[in-house]
Amino acid sequence: MVCFAITTDIGGKWVTTIKGQDGNDFQLNYMFKVDGDKLTGSVTSPQGEIPISDGKVNGDDFSFTISFNGNDIKSTGKYYTAGDSAGVNTDFNGMKFHSQLKRDSK
DSSP: OOOOOOOOOOOEEEEEEEEOTTSOEEEEEEEEEEETTEEEEEEEETTEEEEEEEEEEETTEEEEEEEETTEEEEEEEEEETTTTEEEEEEEETTEEEEEEEEEOOO
8 A cells, every 4th residue: 555645835925914022013924835744935024025934734734933033943734725824823032923824925
C-alpha cells in the first residue's frame, strides 16, 4: 500500500490586519510559495519586507519563521479550504497573537 501526503496549496498572496502596540491597526501582506512540503516567501509590513525561513507545509498545517530586529518570530497556521482563509498563531518574545488571513484577490 502506498500513502500520499496531500498538501494544500496555500501559495499566493494573503492579507490580514492586526492591532499594533500603539493600538492602531496595520496591514500585513503575506506571499507564500509552496514547493512540495517546503514553504518560502515573505511578509510585508509598514516597516518593509521580511523573508520567510524554515517554512513547512503538512496537509492543511503550515509553519514558518521570520527574523525581525534580531528576533526569530515563529508562526504556525492552518488553512481552511471552506472559507479560503487561514488562521495563524504567532509567538513574539512570549507574546502570543492570532490573526485570520484572507486570500488577496488583487
